[in-house]
Amino acid sequence: MLEDRRCVLSRGYRRTCEREDDWACMNYELGKFDAKKNGKRQLEIDGDEEVCVRKLSKQSDDCERLDLTLTLFDISVSQADQSAKQHQAGDTSDSGSLIHQIGWDNSISCLSRCSRSDYGSIASLNRSFRSVIRSSELYRLRRENGVIEHWVYFSCRLIEWEAFDPNRRRWMRLPMMASNESFKCSDKESLAVGTQLLLFGKELMSHDMSHVMSPVIYKYCILTNTWSSGMRMNAPRCLFGSASLGEIAILAGGCDSDGNILSSAELYNSEKGTWKTLPSMHKPRKMCSAVFMDNKFYVIGGIGGSESKCLTCGEEFNLETNSWTEIPNMSPVRTGVAREFDVPATAEAPPLVAVVRNELYAADYADMELRKYEKERKIWVTVGGLPERAGSMNGWGLAFRACGDQLIVIGGPRAVGEGYIEVNSWVPTEGPPEWNVLAQKQSGNFVYNCAVMGC
Incomplete structure (x- = not known):
């Protein structure tokens, strides 16, 4: 037996x-x-x-x-x-x-x-x-003990979430969220921190006989395999940049409920369940991206200013000094093939960036290029191309993430109607970019949200 x-x-x-x-x-x-x-x-x-x-x-x-x-x-x-x-x-x-x-x-x-x-x-x-x-x-x-396994969590069907274990190449479904219909239609940001997956959005609430869209946070915990809601940050926001390091995460910028662009930032501790207000950035910005690199938090790109233009600068937050430093030209502005036509800044996705072994990479969806940030010279250089099946709509629908020592690209075909996605991987320490297909599955070919949890 x-x-x-x-x-x-x-x-x-x-x-x-x-x-x-x-x-x-x-x-x-x-x-x-x-x-x-x-x-x-x-x-x-x-x-x-x-x-x-x-x-x-x-x-x-x-x-x-x-x-x-x-x-x-x-x-x-x-x-x-x-x-x-x-x-x-x-x-x-x-x-x-x-x-x-x-x-x-x-x-x-x-x-x-x-x-x-x-x-x-x-x-x-x-x-x-x-x-x-x-x-x-x-x-x-x-x-x-340094035992960390990275799993990719993503959604191709609004509020239905799946996980992918790249070591076992195994797909798994998460429980369904108990959200109302209005949450499906709202802008959503996702963040994996510690043993939690956080999903930020808005729901239609009733207050004093009126109906308003109020910020809401759903939390999935891998310890219990359940979703819950009710958590609130100090200053609710959407369209922000965020990144995690172990059990902590920082959220910066975004918009408040009135549409005002924010410069404020908060630190979330997933073990304590607490939110701490941090000093504000030098510039307010929304639709920005964020990463941790060399134990510092970086906000990259986004939209700001009175004319809502794309910002080319980045900002670095030092957790030891509790201060921000502005970094010129940190946003991966395109330098390759010109686009056939320009689109409004608000129609483009935030910069697709990821950090592997403290090196910063960016995916240029328009020119299908992979770029690397040279920290000493503070410039971006092209190191190769993206997977052929990395289709997107102005950057939306394509997931570009760090997953341990490898970069992960999750996307579907550019053609409408082909209902499957591919998970592509490249390990930067193994030479020039050569993307390997880790897995392929039938699914929607548009990735709404994606986060990588390492624990």
């Missing part, structure tokens, strides 16, 4: 399955006690969904995680079987100390080094494992 269960878990790492996982890996109710099966705890699997995993990367750390997970599973299932025998004998105590053989601290250390794709299976073993998997302490320990 033990070997059979071990094979069920390990088989998922060796096979390719085209079916999409309905977030089985985060289903904390998978393991159930069934008295009809000799009183033993069975790991229930819905078809192949729990083991529906594409071929794992050949990297040594993935192999080590697999061995660790299987060993942990062996010990835990054996322990669970022993607990079931005790249950039959009248001992109803829970096997609550995780892995008895190695103790609590070592058990937690082992769990922190397992892939979080396996946490759903591990959580199904007993209540103690489930409680630990749903604890933020486990992810704090992962950060301390």
